[in-house]
Structure formats: C-alpha cells, structure tokens
Amino acid sequence: xxxxxxxxxxxxxxPVRSALLVLFTALSVFLACFLRSVLTTMRSAIxxxxxxxxxxxxxxSLFAELPASYRDAIAQVPGVASVNRWTWFGGTYQDGRVxxxxxxxxxDVLFRQYPEIVVPEAQRAALLANRRGCLVGRGLADQLxxxxxxxxxxxxxxYVRPDGKAWEFEVAGIYDVAPDAVFNPKVFFLSWDFLExxxxxxxxxxAAGARVTLYMLRVAPGYEAADVAGAVDAxxxxxxxxxxxxxxxxxxxxxxxxxxxxxxxFGWIGAAVVFAVLLSVGNAMAMAAAERSRESGIVLxxxxxxxxxxxxxxxxxxxLTGLGGVVGAGGARLAAGGLRRVFAEILPIFSxxxxxxxxxxxGAALVGVVASLWPATRQAVLRPLEVLRRxx
Amino acid sequence: MRLVPLRYTVRSLVVRWSPSLFSAxxxxxxxxxxxGVLALREGFRSLLAxxxxxxxxxxxxxxxxxxxxxxxxxxxxxNVLKARPEVVVEGNVPLAAAExxxxxxxxxxDGSGTTIVTVRGVExxxxxxxxxxxxxxxxxxxxxxxxxxxxxxxxxxxxxxxCKVGETLTFNVTPFKVVGVFVHDGAxxxxxxxxxxxxxxxxxxxxxxxxxxKVKEGxxxxxxxxxxxxDKQVPVKAQTERAYFRAQTTALGNVLQFLxxxxxxxxxxxxxxxxxxxxxAAVGARTREVGILMSxxxxxxPVFFCFLVEAAAIGLVGGVLGAVLVLPFNxxxxxxxxxxxxxxxxxxxxxxxxxxxxxxxxxxVLGLLGGAVxxxxxxxxxxxxxxxxx
Numbered sequence: 001x002x003x004x005x006x007x008x009x010x011x012x013x014x015p016v017r018s019a020l021l022v023l024f025t026a027l028s029v030f031l032a033c034f035l036r037s038v039l040t041t042m043r044s045a046i047x048x049x050x051x052x053x054x055x056x057x058x059x060x061s062l063f064a065e066l067p068a069s070y071r072d073a074i075a076q077v078p079g080v081a082s083v084n085r086w087t088w089f090g091g092t093y094q095d096g097r098v099x100x101x102x103x104x105x106x107x108d109v110l111f112r113q114y115p116e117i118v119v120p121e122a123q124r125a126a127l128l129a130n131r132r133g134c135l136v137g138r139g140l141a142d143q144l145x146x147x148x149x150x151x152x153x154x155x156x157x158x159y160v161r162p163d164g165k166a167w168e169f170e171v172a173g174i175y176d177v178a179p180d181a182v183f184n185p186k187v188f189f190l191s192w193d194f195l196e197x198x199x200x201x202x203x204x205x206x207a208a209g210a211r212v213t214l215y216m217l218r219v220a221p222g223y224e225a226a227d228v229a230g231a232v233d234a235x236x237x238x239x240x241x242x243x244x245x246x247x248x249x250x251x252x253x254x255x256x257x258x259x260x261x262x263x264x265x266f267g268w269i270g271a272a273v274v275f276a277v278l279l280s281v282g283n284a285m286a287m288a289a290a291e292r293s294r295e296s297g298i299v300l301x302x303x304x305x306x307x308x309x310x311x312x313x314x315x316x317x318x319x320l321t322g323l324g325g326v327v328g329a330g331g332a333r334l335a336a337g338g339l340r341r342v343f344a345e346i347l348p349i350f351s352x353x354x355x356x357x358x359x360x361x362x363g364a365a366l367v368g369v370v371a372s373l374w375p376a377t378r379q380a381v382l383r384p385l386e387v388l389r390r391x392x
Numbered sequence: 393m394r395l396v397p398l399r400y401t402v403r404s405l406v407v408r409w410s411p412s413l414f415s416a417x418x419x420x421x422x423x424x425x426x427x428g429v430l431a432l433r434e435g436f437r438s439l440l441a442x443x444x445x446x447x448x449x450x451x452x453x454x455x456x457x458x459x460x461x462x463x464x465x466x467x468x469x470x471n472v473l474k475a476r477p478e479v480v481v482e483g484n485v486p487l488a489a490a491e492x493x494x495x496x497x498x499x500x501x502d503g504s505g506t507t508i509v510t511v512r513g514v515e516x517x518x519x520x521x522x523x524x525x526x527x528x529x530x531x532x533x534x535x536x537x538x539x540x541x542x543x544x545x546x547x548x549x550x551x552x553x554x555c556k557v558g559e560t561l562t563f564n565v566t567p568f569k570v571v572g573v574f575v576h577d578g579a580x581x582x583x584x585x586x587x588x589x590x591x592x593x594x595x596x597x598x599x600x601x602x603x604x605x606k607v608k609e610g611x612x613x614x615x616x617x618x619x620x621x622x623d624k625q626v627p628v629k630a631q632t633e634r635a636y637f638r639a640q641t642t643a644l645g646n647v648l649q650f651l652x653x654x655x656x657x658x659x660x661x662x663x664x665x666x667x668x669x670x671x672x673a674a675v676g677a678r679t680r681e682v683g684i685l686m687s688x689x690x691x692x693x694p695v696f697f698c699f700l701v702e703a704a705a706i707g708l709v710g711g712v713l714g715a716v717l718v719l720p721f722n723x724x725x726x727x728x729x730x731x732x733x734x735x736x737x738x739x740x741x742x743x744x745x746x747x748x749x750x751x752x753x754x755x756x757v758l759g760l761l762g763g764a765v766x767x768x769x770x771x772x773x774x775x776x777x778x779x780x781x782x
Contacts, residue, residue, distance in 0.1 A: 016672060017669055017672060017673070020665045020666075020668055020669050020672075021665075021669065023665055024662045024665035024666055024669075027658055027661050027662040027665070028658075028659075028662050030658065031654075031655070031658040031659065031662075034654075059497070059564075060494075060496055060497065060563065060564045060595060061494050061495055061496045061497060061508075061595075062495065062497065062508065062734065063460055063494060063495055063734075064494060064595065064597075090461050091455075092455060092457070096457060155455055156455070157453065157455045157456050157457075157461050157462075158461060158463070160453075160455070164454075164627070204465075208463075208598075208599075238565065239564065239565045240596060241564060241596060242564060242565060244497075254505075254506075257505060257507075268428075269425055269655060272421050272424065272425045272659075273425075273659065275421060276418050276421040276422065276659065276662065276663070276666075277662075279414050279417050279418050279421070279666075280414070280415075280418045280662070280663075280665075280666035280669075282414065283410075283411055283414035283415065283418075283666065283669070283670065284666075284669050286410065286411065286414075287411055287669070287670075287673045343650075
C-alpha cells in the first residue's frame with residue numbers, strides 16, 4: 001500500500017469527522033479571503049488609477065471648496081490638457097438611508113478624461129443636451145432600479161430649491177466601467193450647467209457664489225505630472241485658497257486612509273481566525289491520531305522509522321485542510337459577484353484576486369502542517385510494546 | 393424520569409480535558425472577536441450618543457444630516473435664532489452661539505501623513521458656558537475673543553503636529569497660536585476651538601454651520617422641532633444635542649454591526665463544526681458507557697440531555713474564556729474615523745456587562761448547536777449493541 005492510499009484510507013475512515021474538518025477549514029478560509037479581498041480591492045483602486053490625471057483640492061480641507069474662477073487660470077498652466085469641475089451636490093435621496101455620491105461635472109470633459117466610463121453614443125448626446133439629465137452607474141441603477149428616462153427626486157441640502165421641494169432629475173445615461181478598470185459604479189453625475197440654473201433661481205445659491213469641490217486635470221503628453229502639480233500649487237501658494245494637487249492614485253489613497261485603520265482591524269480578526277483554525281484542526285488530528293495509537297504501535301513494531309508514522313498524520317492533516325482551502329478560497333472567488341450585490345451599500349467594488357485564492361489554499365495547507373506537528377510527534381514517540389499491551 | 397447526575401458530565405469533561413478545552417477555546421475565540429467588535433462599537437457610540445445634553449438644542453439647516461453640510465446664514469438668521477423664547481438668557485446674554493465647523497487636513501506626529509481634525513469656530517465664552525462642567529481647560533488659558541488664538545483637545549496634543557501650547561497652526565494662510573489645552577467628556581474632545589469670526593475669515597467661509605443654545609427647563613424639543621421645520625422666516629431643524637450625536641454614529645455603527653454579524657456567523661459556524669467533532673468523538677469513545685447507562689435504566693431523553701449539557705458546558709467554558717480574552721481591551725484607547733463626518737475621533741473600547749453576557753450566551757448557544765446531533769446519536773444507541781462494541 002502506498003503512502004497516498006494509506007493517507008486516503010485514514011482520512012475516509014471517519015467520514016463525518018473529516019467532512020466537518022474540511023467544511024470548518026473552508027468556512028474559515030472563505031472568511032479570511034473575504035477580509036483580504038476587501039483590502040486588495042482598496043489597493044487595486046489605487047494601483048489602477050491613471051498616471052496622467054491630477055486632482056486639485058483645497059489644501060485646507062477635503063470639505064472646503066475652491067473658487068470657480070480657478071478653472072480658467074488652471075487651464076493656462078503649461079501641461080494642462082483639460083480641466084473638469086467636480087462639485088459635490090449633496091442632498092438626500094428619499095429618506096436618506098441609501099447613500100450614493102452625487103457630483104456635478106462637465107460631461108464632455110468627463111468622457112474625454114475617463115475612457116473607462118463607457119456610455120452609448122446616443123446617451124452621451126442626450127446628456128449634453130439635457131440640463132436636468134443625469135448619468136448613473138450600472139451598480140446604482142441595478143440597486144435602485146433606475147432605467148433611462150426615469151425621474152429621480154433629490155432633496156437639496158447645500159443647493160436648496162426656493163420652494164423647498166426636491167429637485168427632479170431624469171436618468172439620461174447609465175455608464176458601465178471598462179472590464180479591467182477600477183471605478184466606483186455607483187456615482188450619480190449631474191451637469192455643471194444644472195448648478196448654474198440653480199444659481200439663477202435661488203438668490204441664496206447665487207450669494208454663495210460658484211464653488212468647485214475638486215478640479216480634475218489631464219496632463220498633456222510630454223509633460224511630467226509632478227511638474228504640472230507643482231506649477232498649479234505654486235500659483236496659489238499665497239492664497240486666496242491654497243491648493244493641493246496630486247495624482248489620482250495619491251488622491252484615492254488619501255480617501256481610503258480617511259476611512260481609518262481598516263488594515264490593522266482586519267489583521268487582528270484574520271489572526272484570530274487563523275488561530276481558531278489551528279486549534280480546531282490540531283484538536284481533530286489529535287483525536288484521530290489517538291484512536292490509532294495501536295496501529296502506530298504495530299507499524300513501529302514492524303520496524304518502520306518514527307517519522308514514517310508521523311508523516312501519515314501530517315499528510316492526512318494537510319490533505320484535509322488543503323481540500324478545505326480549495327473549497328473556501330475557490331468559493332470566495334466564485335461568490336465575489338454575489339458578495340458585491342449583497343454588500344452593495346458598503347462595498348461598491350469588490351473582487352477576489354487569484355493571489356488571494358492561492359494564499360488561502362497555501363495558508364490552509366500550512367495550518368494543516370503546523371496543527372498536526374504535535375499529534376504527529378506524539379505518535380512518533382510511542383513505545384510499541386506499551387501501546388500493544390494497553391489493548392486499545 | 394431520572395436524569396443522569398451532573399457529576400458524571402463534569403467528570404467526563406475532566407477526563408477528556410484536552411479535546412474539551414480545545415473546542416472551548418475555538419468557541420472562546422469566536423465570541424472574543426464578536427465581543428471586541430461590539431466593544432469598539434459601544435465605545436464609539438457611548439462617546440457620541442450618551443454624552444450629548446438634553447437641555448442643549450442644535451439648530452441646523454432643514455435636510456442637513458450633519459454640521460458639515462449645514463449652512464446657517466450669518467448674521468441675519470443667527471440673530472433671529474438667538475432671540476428665540478426657549479433660549480436661556482444669563483444677564484443680558486443669550487446662551488446661544490453661532491458656530492462654524494470644518495474638518496481640516498493636519499499632519500500626524502508619527503509621520504503617517506495627514507488626518508482630518510475638526511476645527512470649530514466658537515463664540516467665546518458663550519460656547520464654553522453652554523457645555524458647562526463637561527468642558528474644562530487643563531493647561532494654558534482660554535483664547536481671547538476676536539484673537540488668532542485656539543485651544544486644542546487633549547488627545548490632539550500628542551497626535552497632531554503643532555498642537556502643543558505655544559506652537560502655531562496655520563489654517564489656509566493664517567497662523568493661529570495654541571494657547572491652551574481642554575478636555576471634554578464627550579464628542580468635542582478631539583477638536584480645535586477658536587474665535588468663530590477669525591476662523592471663518594481665515595477659511596473664507598461667510599456662513600455658520602449651526603446654532604447651539606441652552607434651552608429653558610421644560611422645553612418640549614419635539615414640539616419645537618415640528619414648529620420650526622415649517623417656520624416662514626427661518627426654517628431650521630432643531631434637535632437635542634444628544635439626538636444629534638446619536639444620529640452621527642449611524643455610518644460607522646452600521647459597518648461595525650455588519651462586521652460583527654458576518655464574523656459571528658462565519659466564525660460561529662466554524663466553531664460549531666469544531667464542537668460537533670469533539671462531541672462526536674466524546675460519544676464515540678463512550679459508546680460502552682452509554683450502553684451501561686441505558687441498561688441500568690436511564691431512558692433516551694436523560695442520555696440525550698446529559699450529552700447536551702456537556703456541550704453547553706463546553707460552550708460556557710468557551711464563553712468565559714472569550715470574556716477573559718476581551719476584558720483587557722476595556723478602556724484601551726484607540727482612534728477611528730467617524731464615517732458620518734470623516735473626522736478622526738479618539739475613544740476607548742468599552743466592554744460592558746451586556747457585551748460580556750452576549751458573548752457568554754452566544755458561546756453556550758454555539759455549544760448547544762454543536763452538541764445537538766451527537767447527543768441525539770448517543771440517545772439512539774441500542775444498549776445491547778453498544779455494550780457489545782469493543
């Protein structure tokens with residue numbers, strides 16, 4: 001009988017226990033892969049950012065806006081190919097329980113700067129023609145059931161309608177995100193021209209003046225992003241409002257950092273999960289090995305080396321946890337789409353990388369080795385005569 | 393019907409101490425993670441929700457969910473609100489302050505980049521008076537009204553660059569001098585306070601974000617809220633400070649609740665499987681004993697119950713272990729971002745008796761779930777067959 005067959009026989013001797021062990025490991029690996037994927041998805045959003053797009057914000061605060069007059073001056077800076085005015089519209093949708101970002105932009109510039117935002121040609125034309133038209137992401141459309149032509153009421157908070165009622169927008173386009181790009185699929189874009197209209201009808205908005213949350217620049221070919229950023233910031237170093245220009249990657253990194261120390265929290269939880277798996281696998285293997293003390297004694301008595309006995313236990317453990325790892329990590333990969341839908345509110349983008357799947361399987365197998373070391377050693381150091389005499 | 397004595401259960405556990413303890417530890421780890429996340433949520437929630445006053449009213453723009461997106465016109469609307477009848481007047485001064493609020497990007501002292509700190513423009517000394525004994529100066533002095541001076545919350549002095557007394561913070565292009573350090577028993581503890589007119593000038597903000605006032609005893613805030621919502625002159629959303637802060641915990645609170653839920657479900661399911669394994673092995677190893685118990689007259693139910701109690705005991709030990717693991721976190725200082733305002737806020741883990749009780753109950757339930765099937769299997773054994781085995 002080969003080693004492989006012996007291990008397989010041992011593993012299937014108590015099918016219920018082995019199945020439970022595989023299932024248990026699979027659940028834990030699934031959880032660990034889920035946690036790691038949240039982190040890698042965040043990182044991929046940073047890695048995937050374009051190198052030739054720059055954001056210009058107030059250097060003072062994420063929530064302070066810049067004067068709208070900056071646009072023309074920024075456009076004059078050498079190396080700036082185009083400028084878009086991203087402006088936080090705020091407001092609430094229905095009872096405010098469903099949150100999605102609402103941003104006013106220049107649609108023509110948005111389409112030029114973001115080739116990864118895919119919108120049919122007819123819808124693009126409609127958006128440019130209709131001041132009340134809005135562009136929503138596929139993720140948002142699926143979540144809230146929006147279709148082209150639907151009316152969407154948004155209660156203004158920063159931009160309040162003079163009669164106090166909700167503003168009404170019309171879904172003029174739905175965007176998809178290009179397959180290998182990372183972009184939030186749940187943004188609600190409205191037209192900058194609509195803000196101009198608000199300022200015409202609302203004396204209060206007019207008094208506040210036109211402000212822009214962030215300028216999105218595209219760097220012209222042949223220019224270094226860092227040089228262009230430096231030139232923009234130098235222009236406003238002494239005010240009236242200082243600017244902070246950075247690459248889109250740095251901007252996304254900053255936004256993620258503002259969510260707090262998620263990495264550390266997930267690290268702690270992950271450690272607890274791994275430790276729990278270690279305990280449970282070790283426990284199961286110790287029970288399995290103890291039941292077979294007699295057999296181990298016979299094997300030893302026949303003259304096999306102690307490590308031959310030990311490796312049976314280790315191999316069985318690795319087989320079971322490895323199988324659990326394959327089920328758990330593979331399951332996480334397959335479930336990524338479903339998880340994204342279920343947790344749509346919290347995770348607008350979410351994907352499970354192959355590296356995570358590999359780490360899950362490898363980690364599970366490694367846990368299998370570590371957890372079985374103690375039970376295996378105990379089998380290896382058995383005294384054959386004693387075991388056989390015990391008559392178990 | 394006679395039950396199997398508890399002594400038998402306890403002795404069985406002790407004899408098989410190693411697998412029992414390991415299963416208990418597995419359950420313990422699960423409920424420790426659950427308890428830890430709940431303690432995080434509780435610390436955050438209690439700092440914000442339980443320290444707001446019921447006799448302080450916050451007036452925001454209708455529809456605004458937080459100060460950050462609220463705009464109150466100054467001075468026309470703020471003056472109208474300060475003159476409202478419910479506001480307490482001391483001497484000739486109404487205890488009402490028009491305050492500004494902005495989260496500024498400031499560098500951390502540990503070199504890990506910038507974080508967002510709330511800079512609040514306040515009316516000196518009225519804003520401090522509204523807070524009463526909860527707000528205390530612990531170092532230096534209060535800023536002079538109309539000056540470019542600020543006081544900082546104590547947690548900031550070690551975490552943020554330039555927050556020690558005598559140092560200078562630059563807001564946009566205007567330098568402000570740190571003249572004092574304060575503590576607040578609540579949500580304002582991690583803020584920077586300075587003269588509202590000077591701060592609004594430095595940050596080029598012509599508006600105020602809220603009006604806050606001490607209201608007379610017996611004011612019906614619910615009625616007030618309804619009345620002011622539809623006010624023709626100055627429509628505002630009025631709510632008690634406590635209600636306001638409670639609403640500010642929803643985003644992070646929901647995320648933590650969600651995290652606690654998913655972790656408990658997955659880790660709990662895994663722990664149950666571990667417990668099933670242990671109990672199956674326990675039943676398997678004691679097949680003969682079960683046969684003996686049955687042949688001396690114990691019925692199926694007592695046998696089932698006996699093993700279920702054993703599983704519950706494992707869960708209980710696990711719950712206690714979990715509680716012991718999570719207890720040291722109590723009072724541990726941490727800081728996180730409040731997802732409603734995206735500002736950083738310092739608070740401590742709070743392990744409450746409720747959280748400990750929850751952990752223990754969940755642990756016992758996990759033990760029972762793990763023990764149900766093995767116990768049922770034990771109770772189905774046929775005595776003669778069980779005795780004949782081995």
